Amino acid sequence: MEDLPTPLRCFNECHAAEKFVDDGVESVTSLEQKKVESSIEEVINNYKQIHSLPQPALVREQHYQYLKKGLRHLSDAYECLDASRPWLCFWILHSLELLEEPIPPAVASDVCQFLARCQSPTGGFAGGPGQHAHLAPTYAAVNALCIIGTEEAYNVIDRQKLLDFLWSVKQPDGSFMMHVGGEVDVRSAYCAASVASLTYILTPKLFENTTNWILSCQNWEGGLSGVPGLEAHGGYSFCGTAALVILGKEHMLDLKSLLRWVVSRQMRFEGGFQGRCNKLVDGCYSFWQAGLLPLLHRALFKEGESELSQQRWLFEQQALQEYILLCCQSPTGGLLDKPGKSRDFYHTCYCLSGLSIAQHFGNMELHHETILGKEENRLAPTHPVYNICPEKVARALRHFHRLSVTETRPGDVTPSEPTAGSGDQQS
C-alpha cells in the first residue's frame, strides 16, 4: 500500500492565521501585500477543489520542452536581454541539469562556440559578441561551460586573459567594478571569486582587502547590501556570503544576525521568500535567500554550533516547496515570480535551484531528502556556492588544477586551494 502523501501546510486550518496584519495602518505596501496573499489564497483554494489528495506535481515534461526550445529560439520579449546572452545559456543549462535532462552533444558544442564569440579579446566574457567584457556574463559563461564540462567547453576559457580582466576591474579597497569604468557592488566580488576559484586562478593578492570590503556591506539588519550603507538585500547577501565562503572568511560575518535576517524573509503565509524587508514574495529568492541557509549551516557548524540539525536546513523547506510547486509553475512550462506574472528563464532557473535546496539537505556524505509530492518531483542537488551541480564543480576543479597560469602580478603566490572545494562545503 502506498504511503499517504504529506499533508500540505497551506491546507491546514491554522494557515489563514499567518496572513499579514496591518495593525490598522494602511499603506501602499500593506495593500500590495494583501493583494498578493489573496491571489495565493485563490490558487490554494482552486487546487483544493480539484485535488482531494494533496500531491503537488512538478510539471517536468512541460519545463523540459520550454527550456529546450529556449536554447534555439527566443521570442521578441528577450530583446532586452541582448547584453545578457550568456545568462540565458546558464539559466537554461542549469535548469536542464537540475531536471537531469542531458544536453545533446551538438547543442553543447553550439553553446561553446557561441560563448567563445562572447569572450573579449582582453579577457572575460561580454553579454554578446562584440560587446565589452563584464563580470556578470563572465560568471554566467564560466558556469555554463562548467555545466557542459567537456574539453571543448573548458578550452573556451582563456584563463590568462581572464586573470588580466579580473585585475583590470579590481579596486584598491578590495572591491571590484562590474566592468572597466563600471559600477562597484558585492555581485562583482562574488562573480570574480566564483570564476577565479572554478578555473583555478584565484590568488590571495587578487582578493587582497576583498574580505573587509564585503564585511562592510553587512548592516544593522543582519543581511548584506550592494555597497556599504544601503538596505540589506537577498541577492547581495547571497553574493557576499558565497564570496566569503570561497575566500574561507565567512566566519568573520555576524553569522547569527545574518541567520535571523534571512529566516525572517520567508513569508508566513506564502511560504516563499521576499528579497528585502517589507517587500513581496518572489520565486527567484527561493534561491538567493534559501541558498544562504546551506552556507550558514556549514559556517555555524565550523564555529562549533552543536545544536544544528543533521536532517534539515534552518528554514521551512516544505513551505517553500509548496510555494514553488503551487504558485510558481506555468502549466505550459517555465516558472515565475508569483501568481499573475509570466514565466521567464531567470525565474525558471532560480525557482528550480531553490526547490533543489529545499529538497536536499547536506552533502555527499551526509544527505537527507525532504521531497514534497511524488518521487518524480526530485531534482538533482545543486552546489550552494556556485549553483551548478556539485559533480560539475568537482570536475572543473580537477581539470583546471592541472593547468597553470604563466604570468602573475608582483607579489602573487601560486593559486591557492579553493576552500569551497568539491561538494564538501555544506555541513
Ligand SMILES: [Zn+2]
Ligand atoms: Zn524575481
